[in-house]
Amino acid sequence: MFVGLIDYLDSVKKRDPAPRSRWEVLLYPGVLALGLHRVAHWLFEARLYFLARFVNHFSRFLTGIDIHPGATIGKYFFIDHGFTVIGETAQIGDWVTIYQCVTLGGTNPTNGKAGKRHPTINDYAIIGSGAQVIGPITVGERARIGANAVVTDDVPHGATMIGMKARSTLMPAEEWLREFIPYGTPCDEPCEDQVTGARRRTDALAEEVVALRAEIEALKAERARGDDRSPEDGPRRSGTGSQ
Incomplete structure (x- = not known):
C-alpha cells in the first residue's frame, strides 16, 4: 500500500x-x-x-x-x-x-x-x-x-x-x-482546419502583394525610360523662321 x-x-x-x-x-x-x-x-x-x-x-x-x-x-x-x-x-x-x-x-x-x-x-x-x-x-x-x-x-x-x-x-x-x-x-x-484556412488566405494575400509590387516596378521602369530620353530622341517639331 x-x-x-x-x-x-x-x-x-x-x-x-x-x-x-x-x-x-x-x-x-x-x-x-x-x-x-x-x-x-x-x-x-x-x-x-x-x-x-x-x-x-x-x-x-x-x-x-x-x-x-x-x-x-x-x-x-x-x-x-x-x-x-x-x-x-x-x-x-x-x-x-x-x-x-x-x-x-x-x-x-x-x-x-x-x-x-x-x-x-x-x-x-x-x-x-x-x-x-x-x-x-x-x-x-x-x-x-x-x-x-x-x-x-x-x-x-x-x-x-x-x-x-x-x-x-x-x-x-x-x-x-x-x-x-x-x-x-x-x-x-x-485547430488544423482553421489554421489551414488562415494559411490559404494569407498565401492568397501574399500572392496579390507580389503581383502589385511587380506592377509597380514595371510602372517605375517605364517612367524611368521616359525620363531618360534625350531631346533629340523626341519628335521634331516643324516651325517657321527666317533663313
Whole structure:
C-alpha cells in the first residue's frame, strides 16, 4: 500500500512541475479527494449509502471537489487544483488528468430510470479547465478535451476537442503518441482546419502583394525610360523662321 502511494505521488509529480516534494503533493486537494473517494466508493459498493455520502460530503467540504461515491476511477487519476464534479455512473480509466472546474455530468433520463448517464473516460485522456463532458458518452484513449469545451458526443481515440459545442480536430501522430499534454491542449495550434484556412488566405494575400509590387516596378521602369530620353530622341517639331 505504501509503495502504491509513493507511485501515485510520483505520477502526479510527472504531470505537475510545481511540487518540490511528495509531501507537498499530499496537500493537493485532488489527492485528498481521491483518497476519500476510495473510502466512499468502498462503502457505496457495500451498500452503506449514507456513510458513503457522508464521506463524499466531508470530502467536498474539505476540497471543493464533488466525486459521487458510485463513480469508478482507475489508477493514477489526478485532479489538478479542484472544483470538479464527477457524477455517479462516470467511469474513469488509468492515468487520466483533469484540470479545474470540470464537470463529468449526466443527462436526465426521460424514463425516470437511473442507468448509465455519465461519461466514460478512457486511459491517458486529459480534460482541460472548465470543460463540460455531458452524458453517457465515451472519451477515447489519449483524447484531449480543450479548456471550456462542451462535449456531448463520443470522442475518437487521440482526438482533440475544442469549442462549444466541441468538434474534433485532426491530431498529428507525434502529438497523439505523446504521453502527456498539459491542459489537454498542444502548445501549437490544434485547430488544423482553421489554421489551414488562415494559411490559404494569407498565401492568397501574399500572392496579390507580389503581383502589385511587380506592377509597380514595371510602372517605375517605364517612367524611368521616359525620363531618360534625350531631346533629340523626341519628335521634331516643324516651325517657321527666317533663313
